Amino acid sequence: MGALLALTSAVCYGIVDFAGGILSRRAPFTAVTLLGQLGGLLLAAVAALLVPASSVHSADLCWGALSGVGSAAAMLLLNRGLSRGAMSVVVPVSAVTSVVLSVLGGVLLLGDRPTPVAWTGIAVTAPALWLVSGGRSTFPESPDAATGRGTPDGLWASAGVAVQYLALAQAGPSSGLWPVAAGRLAAVAVLLPTAGRHLRVPPMRSAQALLTGAGAALALSLYLLATQRQMLAVAVVLASLYPTLPVILGLAVLHERVDRRQAAGLLGAAAATVLLALG
Numbered sequence: 001m002g003a004l005l006a007l008t009s010a011v012c013y014g015i016v017d018f019a020g021g022i023l024s025r026r027a028p029f030t031a032v033t034l035l036g037q038l039g040g041l042l043l044a045a046v047a048a049l050l051v052p053a054s055s056v057h058s059a060d061l062c063w064g065a066l067s068g069v070g071s072a073a074a075m076l077l078l079n080r081g082l083s084r085g086a087m088s089v090v091v092p093v094s095a096v097t098s099v100v101l102s103v104l105g106g107v108l109l110l111g112d113r114p115t116p117v118a119w120t121g122i123a124v125t126a127p128a129l130w131l132v133s134g135g136r137s138t139f140p141e142s143p144d145a146a147t148g149r150g151t152p153d154g155l156w157a158s159a160g161v162a163v164q165y166l167a168l169a170q171a172g173p174s175s176g177l178w179p180v181a182a183g184r185l186a187a188v189a190v191l192l193p194t195a196g197r198h199l200r201v202p203p204m205r206s207a208q209a210l211l212t213g214a215g216a217a218l219a220l221s222l223y224l225l226a227t228q229r230q231m232l233a234v235a236v237v238l239a240s241l242y243p244t245l246p247v248i249l250g251l252a253v254l255h256e257r258v259d260r261r262q263a264a265g266l267l268g269a270a271a272a273t274v275l276l277a278l279g
Contacts, residue, residue: 002230005222006238012219014245020212021082027205029079034188034195035206036213037072041184043214044177047221053176063170064179068186070163071220076191077160081153095129097158098165099240105166106232114233121275124268125237129244131265165236168220169227180221237272244269 024032078094103122106112114122164183171179201209219239226235244266 002226002228002235003238005226006230006235007241009219009222009226009239010242011245012215012222013239013242014248016212016215016219017078017082017242018245019208019215020079023205023208023212024079024083027201027209029083030076030191030195031201032205032209032212033072033076033079034191035201035209036075036216037184037187037191039210039213040217040220041181041188041213042210044181044184044217044221047217048177048181051176053178054174055172056175056178057172060171060175060179061182063167064175064182065186066183067164067167067179067220068183069190070160070167071183071216072160072187072190074157074160074164075187075216076195077153077157081157094154094157094161095240095243097155098161099125099129099237101158101162102165102236102240103233105162106169106236109166110169110232112231112233114231117275118234121272122233122237124272124275125241128265128268128272129241131261131268164220165223165239166232168224169232169235171224173228177221177224180217180224183220184217241269241272 020032020036074094081094099122103112107114168179168183223235223239226239230238248266
């Protein structure tokens with residue numbers, strides 16, 4: 001069940017990154033990020049009220065808030081990278097590095113002990129994501145699709161993603177989804193002083209940003225539920241397979257063709273999923 005929740009989280013994140021990346025090219029990325037966190041706050045608050053929570057401690061909310069700070073930094077940097085670089089480079093760079101940081105954190109700080117089969121799946125994940133990034137950008141209108149201008153943003157964003165994942169995993173199972181709601185509130189508080197000045201976004205774009213943020217909050221909620229049923233190192237890797245989805249969406253929606261490297265990467269991601277589920 002934990003593996004399925006983590007994979008569903010990856011699907012949600014993949015859809016959000018595909019939609020959010022396009023939106024960041026059509027509206028100020030700071031506004032897209034803030035509106036996204038506001039949409040995430042609304043969904044997380046409703047979800048927290050619906051999901052049972054037997055006891056919510058201040059420590060759980062503090063871990064959730066720290067996760068939100070990491071999330072705010074990660075999304076701001078990721079959206080900036082997507083606004084000026086190729087998603088096929090920026091997203092996998094952030095995903096691969098965050099996987100490494102999160103797995104190391106889980107093993108060294110939290111005492112995770114993946115099985116040999118799970119370790120094999122973890123080892124397969126990084127090169128698989130790199131191979132997935134080997135094709136064209138999924139944004140046909142991207143002026144920088146052949147460049148890596150957004151790569152530094154992707155690298156810095158990965159640190160925020162690792163903080164988001166590691167901190168949220170510390171929240172107790174009895175706290176329900178309140179840590180996710182606390183994280184969205186903290187993210188809004190962090191982003192508001194700078195991004196609040198750029199909220200002149202057309203209503204349609206604002207609605208799209210709110211929806212992508214709600215999708216990200218849903219993905220994070222699924223990830224939190226996954227960590228309560230699966231060790232962090234495995235849940236993080238499964239949830240971080242989201243860069244494969246934009247490539248698949250590029251095939252289905254934009255009618256792109258996948259080259260041999262990307263096909264090998266997709267097969268590697270599928271193999272990693274099976275190994276981690278078995279491990």
